[in-house]
Amino acid sequence: MKRWMKYLTALLLMGLCAVTQAAAEEATLAEVVSRFELAFDMLWLVLAAVLVFFMQAGFAMVESGLSRAKNAGNIMMKNLMDFSAGAVAFWAIGWGLMYGASISGFIGSDQLFIHGAESTLYRDWMFQVVFAATAATIVSGAMAERTKFGGYLIYSVCITAIIYPISGHWIWNGGWLAELGFHDFAGSTVVHSVGAWAALVGAFFLGARKGKYVQIGKKTVVRAIPGHNMPLAALGVFILWFGWYGFNAGSTLSGTDPDIAHVAVTTTLAAATGAIGAMFSSWKWFGKPDPSMSLNGALSGLVGITAGTWVVSPVGALIIGVVSGVLVVASVELVDKVLHIDDPVGAVSVHGVCGAWGTLAVGLFADGVNDASIVGLFYGGGATQLGIQLLGVAAVFAWVVLLSSILFGSLKAIGMLRVNGKEELMGLDIGEHGMESYSGFQIFSNM
Amino acid sequence: MRLIIAYIQPHMLNSVKEELYKAEVYKISVTNSLGCGQQKGYTESYRGVDIEVNLLKKTRIEIAVNEAFVQPTIDAIITGARTGEIGDGKILVLPLENVVRIRSGETGHQAIG
Numbered sequence: 340m341k342r343w344m345k346y347l348t349a350l351l352l353m354g355l356c357a358v359t360q361a362a363a364e365e366a367t368l369a370e371v372v373s374r375f376e377l378a379f380d381m382l383w384l385v386l387a388a389v390l391v392f393f394m395q396a397g398f399a400m401v402e403s404g405l406s407r408a409k410n411a412g413n414i415m416m417k418n419l420m421d422f423s424a425g426a427v428a429f430w431a432i433g434w435g436l437m438y439g440a441s442i443s444g445f446i447g448s449d450q451l452f453i454h455g456a457e458s459t460l461y462r463d464w465m466f467q468v469v470f471a472a473t474a475a476t477i478v479s480g481a482m483a484e485r486t487k488f489g490g491y492l493i494y495s496v497c498i499t500a501i502i503y504p505i506s507g508h509w510i511w512n513g514g515w516l517a518e519l520g521f522h523d524f525a526g527s528t529v530v531h532s533v534g535a536w537a538a539l540v541g542a543f544f545l546g547a548r549k550g551k552y553v554q555i556g557k558k559t560v561v562r563a564i565p566g567h568n569m570p571l572a573a574l575g576v577f578i579l580w581f582g583w584y585g586f587n588a589g590s591t592l593s594g595t596d597p598d599i600a601h602v603a604v605t606t607t608l609a610a611a612t613g614a615i616g617a618m619f620s621s622w623k624w625f626g627k628p629d630p631s632m633s634l635n636g637a638l639s640g641l642v643g644i645t646a647g648t649w650v651v652s653p654v655g656a657l658i659i660g661v662v663s664g665v666l667v668v669a670s671v672e673l674v675d676k677v678l679h680i681d682d683p684v685g686a687v688s689v690h691g692v693c694g695a696w697g698t699l700a701v702g703l704f705a706d707g708v709n710d711a712s713i714v715g716l717f718y719g720g721g722a723t724q725l726g727i728q729l730l731g732v733a734a735v736f737a738w739v740v741l742l743s744s745i746l747f748g749s750l751k752a753i754g755m756l757r758v759n760g761k762e763e764l765m766g767l768d769i770g771e772h773g774m775e776s777y778s779g780f781q782i783f784s785n786m
Numbered sequence: 787m788r789l790i791i792a793y794i795q796p797h798m799l800n801s802v803k804e805e806l807y808k809a810e811v812y813k814i815s816v817t818n819s820l821g822c823g824q825q826k827g828y829t830e831s832y833r834g835v836d837i838e839v840n841l842l843k844k845t846r847i848e849i850a851v852n853e854a855f856v857q858p859t860i861d862a863i864i865t866g867a868r869t870g871e872i873g874d875g876k877i878l879v880l881p882l883e884n885v886v887r888i889r890s891g892e893t894g895h896q897a898i899g
Contacts, residue, residue: 565832
């Protein structure tokens with residue numbers, strides 16, 4: 340039986356060779372090469388898109404793990420719907436505004452409803468829509484446990500249809516920032532900071548969860564509201580890390596690019612040192628190595644390396660990661676204890692602060708090996724690149740804060756932003772969706 | 787007849803059960819409970835914010851016994867649960883008016899054993 344299989348395989352292989360040979364004789368070598376390149380790109384980008392899609396599951400698990408059991412189903416719905424609504428919005432409007440023909444470097448103007456698409460455009464849309472949805476879903480965590488579901492749906496459409504594509508156009512479709520030489524390989528700023536600044540504004544307009552900041556006399560006491568499932572949060576982080584290989588290494592945009600492995604290596608090292616940095620920071624500052632902070636640390640390293648992953652060396656990646664890890668703990672402390680903005684999962688610190696840091700780090704650590712035109716301060720390139728990176732970070736911050744202030748401000752004004760106090764206490768699973776996530780388990784909680 | 791109620795540290799339940807078994811006390815009812823005594827609580831930390839936990843997780847044991855078994859039962863619980871640290875727990879002994887076995891309708895001393 341086995342021998343029979345062997346003969347059959349050999350026969351098939353011979354046949355295949357003969358067919359390829361015959362095809363090769365008809366076409367010129369260049370044509371064959373380009374056909375194979377197309378095939379590699381197609382496979383690699385669609386595979387990478389699927390990996391990035393899986394990050395949605397990662398976000399869902401992180402966010403539900405770090406919030407309370409009574410709101411877990413609501414978080415699942417938000418994660419499901421920001422992708423689903425976002426995909427339709429990005430098909431109808433988002434793609435066109437981002438990748439359509441540019442109007443003076445600020446906004447795309449055609450290809451609405453991806454009109455006139457053929458296979459390579461479908462491929463590119465597929466790869467881009469998962470990035471748009473990543474930006475959208477970052478907000479869900481920061482606004483967890485108190486946001487009205489309807490308001491969140493409106494937000495989901497707005498960010499993937501308008502906010503994300505326009506700033507994305509500036510950077511990834513030869514817009515004005517790209518013209519200046521701004522470099523953001525896979526989206527520290529384009530994707531992560533956009534989501535995080537919207538999250539910051541959203542959490543600010545929403546206000547804190549009940550019982551998070553308690554006024555005692557003139558003093559505001561910060562209370563912890565522990566998440567209900569640390570293993571689920573950890574699973575989410577591992578899924579995100581896994582998906583990030585599609586996010587970063589996929590952003591080579593070509594299956595024949597020899598730098599795919601370089602990108603994967605820098606991504607791995609930064610995530611690892613991010614987790615280590617956050618672990619030691621929490622150990623030093625809080626007395627014990629904090630699990631949820633260390634998980635945030637791994638993500639912060641990933642966000643930090645996303646901009647520079649292609650232009651920095653492995654040593655550069657190590658440093659970018661460890662700084663991200665320390666920065667994320669400091670930033671969570673600052674946002675929580677000083678600014679009193681309630682961000683249950685640390686999304687603003689992970690994606691916003693470390694996204695900005697990673698983008699600036701290109702101006703410090705770019706070594707000029709993969710792209711001779713991008714050399715950072717520490718490799719003798721002067722401060723020019725750093726200045727351009729800073730401008731990009733500031734411009735995207737201003738754009739997102741402006742647009743999302745209008746969005747969340749109007750939602751608040753018409754009463755579509757926050758659930759009422761009683762519903763918040765009972766949980767959004769019951770209030771917004773009329774069900775329990777852990778039906779059959781008796782969960783006592785007065786939080 | 788007495789009802790013995792003991793609050794012990796949850797992680798001492800196994801050794802208490804062992805000691806009770808050695809003392810030939812086989813009937814026991816166990817529930818989870820929350821509370822605090824002299825220990826007053828402790829702090830946990832979540833994402834850098836301290837949490838004061840003042841209701842501690844405890845285990846509540848109930849055993850109904852005849853007079854002859856009161857002292858052996860108390861001794862067994864003490865042997866099993868004592869570490870010498872604050873938080874070991876407390877034993878309450880109450881007089882018991884009657885006991886009724888639902889299945890057979892037996893009462894008093896017959897029902898208890």
